[in-house]
Amino acid sequence: MFGGIDPALLIASLMVASVPILLAAVGELVVEKAGVLNLGVEGMMIMGAICGFITAVETGSPTLGFLGGAAGGAALSLLFAALTQVMQANQVASGLALTLFGLGLSSLLGQNYVGIKPPHTGAVPFGPLADIPFLGRVVFGHDPFVYLSIIAVAAVWAFLKFSRGGLILRAVGESHDAAHALGYKVVRIRMLAIMFGGAMAGLGGAYLSLVRVPQWVDGITAGAGWIALAIVVFASWKPWRALLGAWLFGGITVLQLNLQAAQVGIPVEYLSMSPYLITILVLVLMSSGRGKAALNAPACLGQNFHAAR
Amino acid sequence: MTSDAALLRIEGVTKAYPGVVANSDVSFTIHEGEVHALLGENGAGKSTLVKMIYGLVKPDQGRMVWRGAPYAPAKPSAARASGVAMVFQHFSLFEALSVAENVALGMETPPPMRELAARIRAVSEEYGLPLDPSRMVGDLSAGERQRVEIIRCLLQSPKLLIMDEPTSVLTPQEVEILFKTLRQLKAEGTSILYISHKLEEIRALCDEATILRRGKVVATCTPREKTAREMAEMMVGATLTPPERRAGTRGEVALGVSDLSVPSPIPFGTSLKSVSFTVARGEVLGIAGVAGNGQDELLLALSGELRSDADRVRIHGRPVGDLGPEARRRAGLVAAPEERLGHAAAPNMSLTENALLTGATRQGLTRRGFIDWRKTEAFAAAVIRDFDVRTPGTHVAARALSGGNLQKFVVGRELSQSPEVIVINQPTWGVDAAAAAAIRQAILDRAAQGAAVVVISQDLDELLEIADSFAALNEGRLSKPRPVAGLTVDEIGLMMGGAHGMEVAHHGA
Known part of the structure; x- marks a missing residue:
């Protein structure tokens, strides 16, 4: 094969690797479409990772674990929502604080859980389909969350494009003054969007600690939340492009592991920094030109709304 | 075809905000099929009043009566359900959304997009305001944008159409088209509440006028029977002198x-x-x-x-x-941009600091890289004095000034630099x-000086x-x-x- 890399395995593992960042990115995409810039994705993810891990270990049920992860992420996002939407705090500063707070709190909560194995999350039983050569391994050999994350992309896309709720959400992100003048509850809509984003980030975090790793270690997200933020910009706020972006970044992550295993003559450090370097590159490229990408950003992104008289 | 039946009666409405009474005991009546003008300067309380009619703001005192029944809309959708529609001066369109999406956002129960697009086409043809429902609002001209708002209102067959300074963004020809549409609506029995300070337009269009000054009704008149100058003086409460021009x-x-x-x-x-x-x-x-x-x-x-x-x-x-x-x-060369807060002035900086920002070079307010604060403050104080800026002092943040006062400061700061x-x-x-x-x-004085x-x-x-x-x-x-x-x-x-x-x-x- 290609220097000892099996393409079927590579594609299958990149799909798995991309799940956490995809879930978090889709959630953040909805938040940003509502005009809120929540830089606390990393913090919400790691809170989801530890809350999901604790719930799963204590109850023995991976399903409850994932619900716990979503709840943990949403709870932390509620703090952000209260700060920015109710108390009018600066969104960038609040988001950064959220990340630092989440990293610290998760480390505290996880002290007694290091080295424990969580209950196993099984693959979806596709029966004979899984035995199809190549395709079986690539498409039909995964756990439910791989499929769920893709369904989430489709659902968010359809919600934003076709539903009235999605139209109102986009309207709030485009011009909160106009939406307010038409009688829409800007703050309430944004709070709900922020909580959805938190739950999705938490779900992504729980996937890391329950399936991908699977155990609890401090700082388990290792920058996945920042990559998710980059993907939203890379996707120019379009759900399907977020899927593409997540696979691309997931692919780079997996590829660098494979390249290391294949003993390619590049220092390990360069390979493991490559996803982050590419994240920076993408962010610079996307925000430099005043091209279409910049125009597609929600016009009220990052601006606080205060109902004037 | 103005009838005598009252559509909306405003009775003794008062609304106060901390530090300012926006409306004080305001009463007037809009009849069925009447074009009623609401006149007044900036800050006279017109906007607050229409926001109350549209359900965005609740009055502190007084009441409103809609066709004989008490009317107190809790939110805009309740006002729309009664038959009130509003064309906003600004702030109500979404640039990155299409015309049809913008219209749908202003309706309670919009039909599916395809059907809505067909209805937009039909209504826009009927009133001579052609519009393509699939176009992005950001690409439309100001006149076309206003049509989007008007059609959004017309689709709900309103009884009362509120128009907040609709002509400030239109060319004279576009104004003519708008007036034709409004007269057609009036002929169909729709009442219109028309807010403007363009007096000739009000004389051409409106049946009745209510004039507000500092939140109070100071006069009512029939615009056709008054000259624009008389109405202007009722609005301002003083005699106006046109600027004097010296032949330079x-x-x-x-x-x-x-x-x-x-x-x-x-x-x-x-x-x-x-x-x-x-x-x-x-x-x-x-x-x-x-x-x-x-x-x-x-x-x-x-x-x-x-x-x-x-x-x-x-x-x-x-x-x-x-x-x-x-x-x-x-x-x-000195320049004063349109946007006062954030472009012409830094909102959180004091007037002295703002004076320095553009005055440093021409007024010599810095010495070897250090700011000469005494000179800067004197410059700011001179601008405040010469242009009658109402402020407690030069230490006040630009944000704290009212729009008109900040405008005087910003323009004065540029004009005072012997440009x-x-x-x-x-x-x-x-x-x-x-x-x-x-x-x-x-x-004009600066021009006369060369x-x-x-x-x-x-x-x-x-x-x-x-x-x-x-x-x-x-x-x-x-x-x-x-x-x-x-x-x-x-x-x-x-x-x-x-x-x-x-x-x-x-x-x-």
Whole structure:
């Protein structure tokens, strides 16, 4: 094969690797479409990772674990929502604080859980389909969350494009003054969007600690939340492009592991920094030109709304 | 066909905010099928009043009666359900959404998109306001945007249509089309509450007028029976004196712009396309145009925030096109942009600091890199004194000033720097009549002292009052400047781009 890399395995593992960042990115995409810039994705993810891990270990049920992860992420996002939407705090500063707070709190909560194995999350039983050569391994050999994350992309896309709720959400992100003048509850809509984003980030975090790793270690997200933020910009706020972006970044992550295993003559450090370097590159490229990408950003992104008289 | 039946009666409505009473014991009546004007200066309480009718604000006291029944809408959707529709002055369209989506957002239970698009086409044809439902609002002209708002209202067959300063963004031809539509609506029995401070328009359109001053009803009249001047004096509560013009001598060319083309840095902005003009010492060039036709870009290109090739912009014959704002100030050019907070002034900085920001170079407020605070404060105090800025002192943050007062400060700061070339965008935007007259007088005085002045404004009356020559911006192109003397409103309208391809209504005419 290609220097000892099996393409079927590579594609299958990149799909798995991309799940956490995809879930978090889709959630953040909805938040940003509502005009809120929540830089606390990393913090919400790691809170989801530890809350999901604790719930799963204590109850023995991976399903409850994932619900716990979503709840943990949403709870932390509620703090952000209260700060920015109710108390009018600066969104960038609040988001950064959220990340630092989440990293610290998760480390505290996880002290007694290091080295424990969580209950196993099984693959979806596709029966004979899984035995199809190549395709079986690539498409039909995964756990439910791989499929769920893709369904989430489709659902968010359809919600934003076709539903009235999605139209109102986009309207709030485009011009909160106009939406307010038409009688829409800007703050309430944004709070709900922020909580959805938190739950999705938490779900992504729980996937890391329950399936991908699977155990609890401090700082388990290792920058996945920042990559998710980059993907939203890379996707120019379009759900399907977020899927593409997540696979691309997931692919780079997996590829660098494979390249290391294949003993390619590049220092390990360069390979493991490559996803982050590419994240920076993408962010610079996307925000430099005043091209279409910049125009597609929600016009009220990052601006606080205060109902004037 | 005004009938005597009252549609909406406002009885003793009062609304106070901390520190200001927006409406105090306001009462008036709108009849069925009547076009009722609400007149008043900025801050007279018109907006608060219509927000109460539209359910965005609740009155503290008093009540409203809709066709004999008590009317107290808790939110806009309740007002819409009663039959009240509102066309906003601004803030109500979403640029990145399509026409149909914008319309759907203003409806309670919109039909599916395809059906809605068909209805938009039907209604827009019926009222002579053609619109393509699938177009992005950000790409539409100001006149077309307003049509989106009007059609959004018409689709709900309103009994009362509120229009908040609808003509401030339209060319004279577009105003004519709008009036035809409004007369057609009136003929169909719809009442219209028309808010404006353009008095000739009110005389042409409205049956009754209620005049507000500082939150109180000061007069009611039938506009057709009054002159515009009489109504203006009722609005202001004082006699108005038009600015005095001293015949200055026209000197050599001070500002020359030739074949200036720059792309717009603003999303959905308009690029400048080979703009050329010259302004001589002592001359005031008025540049008209509907908002969004390149005014902001022209100001940026002249002030130096947007750079071009060196010889595209010349001050006293010296190429400055590639220089930044500081260098151009040194060459004698001062500029005052339209956006007061955030562009002309830094909101959280004091007036002294704001005075320093543009005055440092020409007033010599810094010495070897250090700020001369005493001199800076004296400069700020002089601006406040000369331009009658109402503020407790120079230490106050720019944000704390009312719009009109900050405008006086910003314009005054530029005019006080003994400039040789002055560029101002919307000098009297949001300023009350007395202060506007003072600002116009100050501009004319600087011109009489030999400065070359470019005034960009959407207020045609203002331009005709102070300008010597007149040009119009239309989609980033500047028409050839012409002397103001002898220009007719029709000619001006054509220079501004006519009706932007709008068709005149075929019905009801």
